[in-house]
Amino acid sequence: MNGPQAMLPLQLECTLYFENNPYAYETVDGLSVRLGRKAEDLEKILEHLVSLNIVEVIGKGATAIYHYNQPELVHGVEV
Amino acid sequence: MNNNVVNTGVNGLDRVLYGGIPRGNTVIVEGFPGTGKTLLGMQFLYQGAVQHDEPGIYITFEEFPDQIYKDMKAFGWDIRKLEEENKLRVITLSPEVLMDQMMKPDGLFEHLIHEIGCKRIVVDSISLFQYSYASIEEQRKVIYSFRNTLRKYQLTSILLKEMTSVEEENVSFINYLVDGVITLTLKPYSKNYRKRTLEVTKMRGSRIQEGEHLYRITDEGIYLIPALSMVEDEVITAPVDTVPTAIPAMDRILGGGIHDGATFTIDTNSKSNYRYIVTAIKSGRIKAGQKLLIFLSSLTTISELESNFKKYDLDLAQIVKEGNITFVEHYRRNVPKEYKDAIINVSDLDNEQYRRVMNEQIFSMIEQGVANGEKWFVYYDLNTIASQRGSEFVKLYFGVEVAKISSLGVSTLVFTNFKELGEETSGFVERSSNGVIRTWVDGNYQFLQITKTPNGTISEPLLVEKIDEKPFIRLV
Ligand SMILES: Nc1ncnc2c1ncn2[C@@H]1O[C@H](COP(=O)(O)OP(=O)(O)O)[C@@H](O)[C@H]1O
Ligand SMILES: [Mg+2]
Numbered sequence: 001m002n003g004p005q006a007m008l009p010l011q012l013e014c015t016l017y018f019e020n021n022p023y024a025y026e027t028v029d030g031l032s033v034r035l036g037r038k039a040e041d042l043e044k045i046l047e048h049l050v051s052l053n054i055v056e057v058i059g060k061g062a063t064a065i066y067h068y069n070q071p072e073l074v075h076g077v078e079v
Numbered sequence: 080m081n082n083n084v085v086n087t088g089v090n091g092l093d094r095v096l097y098g099g100i101p102r103g104n105t106v107i108v109e110g111f112p113g114t115g116k117t118l119l120g121m122q123f124l125y126q127g128a129v130q131h132d133e134p135g136i137y138i139t140f141e142e143f144p145d146q147i148y149k150d151m152k153a154f155g156w157d158i159r160k161l162e163e164e165n166k167l168r169v170i171t172l173s174p175e176v177l178m179d180q181m182m183k184p185d186g187l188f189e190h191l192i193h194e195i196g197c198k199r200i201v202v203d204s205i206s207l208f209q210y211s212y213a214s215i216e217e218q219r220k221v222i223y224s225f226r227n228t229l230r231k232y233q234l235t236s237i238l239l240k241e242m243t244s245v246e247e248e249n250v251s252f253i254n255y256l257v258d259g260v261i262t263l264t265l266k267p268y269s270k271n272y273r274k275r276t277l278e279v280t281k282m283r284g285s286r287i288q289e290g291e292h293l294y295r296i297t298d299e300g301i302y303l304i305p306a307l308s309m310v311e312d313e314v315i316t317a318p319v320d321t322v323p324t325a326i327p328a329m330d331r332i333l334g335g336g337i338h339d340g341a342t343f344t345i346d347t348n349s350k351s352n353y354r355y356i357v358t359a360i361k362s363g364r365i366k367a368g369q370k371l372l373i374f375l376s377s378l379t380t381i382s383e384l385e386s387n388f389k390k391y392d393l394d395l396a397q398i399v400k401e402g403n404i405t406f407v408e409h410y411r412r413n414v415p416k417e418y419k420d421a422i423i424n425v426s427d428l429d430n431e432q433y434r435r436v437m438n439e440q441i442f443s444m445i446e447q448g449v450a451n452g453e454k455w456f457v458y459y460d461l462n463t464i465a466s467q468r469g470s471e472f473v474k475l476y477f478g479v480e481v482a483k484i485s486s487l488g489v490s491t492l493v494f495t496n497f498k499e500l501g502e503e504t505s506g507f508v509e510r511s512s513n514g515v516i517r518t519w520v521d522g523n524y525q526f527l528q529i530t531k532t533p534n535g536t537i538s539e540p541l542l543v544e545k546i547d548e549k550p551f552i553r554l555v
Contacts, residue, residue, distance in 0.1 A: 026173075
């Protein structure tokens with residue numbers, strides 16, 4: 001049940017949340033309340049999203065803050 | 080544009096605040112759910128970004144930003160587009176994360192502020208602090224340091240506060256801490272209509288129009304109509320029988336000028352320069368085609384009046400020749416012969432005889448004139464009456480005389496010095512007047528304050544600045 005496949009809907013949920021709310025800054029606990037999902041499940045997914053460069057993390061541990069990593073496109077426009 | 084105030088994005092509210100929120104102020108907007116706090120907050124940021132090029136950040140603890148993006152589309156506001164242009168951010172985080180990041184040098188908060196050059200902040204809502212911090216002391220400390228940080232970055236801020244039916248003991252402390260408090264309410268009005276009202280109960284560094292102002296939620300957001308006591312509205316709706324004083328700032332406070340039939344008292348002291356104020360008011364009446372009854376004083380001679388009038392492009396001798404001014408003279412003085420017929424000399428009369436002349440000659444002349452369609456204005460020098468007729472006379476007859484004049488629809492400007500008149504008589508004169516204008520000198524400045532008006536608006540003390548062109552004074 002804990003395999004990567006089982007996590008896909010939650011990963012999608014997380015990705016969509018950050019995409020739709022690009023200026024959300026969430027701790028794991030905060031996101032857990034927000035989405036109504038277990039913190040320990042979210043922790044793994046967030047780590048994964050960080051590795052995919054979809055989400056950025058500020059800080060470490062319980063106070064680490066996750067937020068959307070704006071696609072290059074947006075930065076490109078700014079320059 | 081005044082750079083010291085920040086427009087709220089709600090025109091009517093700016094008028095209530097005489098321009099807007101003083102820059103850098105932290106203001107609470109409180110109200111029950113559904114009163115429009117979120118809307119007001121977004122409108123403040125949206126209009127700030129679009130109309131004033133002032134980037135802003137909306138911090139929400141509870142709402143999902145994408146819900147806000149969607150809701151604001153109803154008002155035609157494309158928030159996502161402004162985010163892409165770096166003019167707006169709708170940020171969501173928890174109060175703890177916010178505070179933690181605010182305290183950190185180089186933290187997320189500072190980064191976000193600098194990234195867009197943020198000038199305006201809205202927090203939705205600070206009520207959430209009470210769930211994040213258990214003890215009241217801690218909540219207070221947090222809000223206090225929060226406010227200090229907002230000040231440090233010179234952010235003009237609106238903190239939204241949810242009201243609940245239970246009055247929290249924290250309320251007064253928070254309201255005390257911030258620079259301004261705006262309260263929104265939603266009241267049942269009739270069976271199927273509810274009245275939305277806004278009241279500014281506190282605003283450091285700004286005058287406010289007190290009272291409850293009605294607002295509506297329209298397709299363009301919040302639309303507020305300042306209550307009728309608003310100075311500007313009075314000007315628009317000024318009745319036709321109101322005559323301007325020639326001093327625009329004064330007319331605004333008076334709702335257009337001085338009504339026919341109104342008794343105004345101007346309280347001056349010897350140091351203050353009242354000449355222009357008084358002449359401006361008289362000139363307004365003359366230009367409106369009114370006839371004047373002027374009490375001469377020991378200080379104002381005909382020739383001085385002549386030169387004062389000339390400054391306002393009026394030829395006193397000509398006006399007198401046309402029979403439009405009558406003088407009451409309490410002194411034996413030489414007067415130019417072209418004025419002789421216009422002067423009623425009462426210097427030899429005792430109080431009894433004086434009363435008779437006033438009634439039989441002067442009031443009946445005005446009465447006759449009014450009956451023939453003339454408009455009249457009386458300049459009543461109470462200083463002279465008090466010194467020549469005595470304060471007993473003033474107490475006995477002043478009220479009767481102004482009431483008589485007023486009943487004819489004639490307005491009176493009573494010139495006096497409350498201090499010299501004594502407390503009791505002044506109080507009486509003040510009560511008999513529809514309006515009171517006070518001017519005094521304090522240090523190197525002259526001030527003017529309108530402390531009583533028929534419509535209930537009063538002014539703060541205004542500075543009297545001497546200027547070179549008409550009306551020669553400006554009220555600041
Ligand atoms: N397009 C609209 N036209 C008229 N009223 C609206 C519109 N959108 C929202 N409202 C009204 O605005 C109110 C919502 O205000 P909101 O800012 O969310 O209140 P608060 O934040 O104080 O709870 C609701 O009462 C709703 O009826
Ligand atoms: Mg709200």
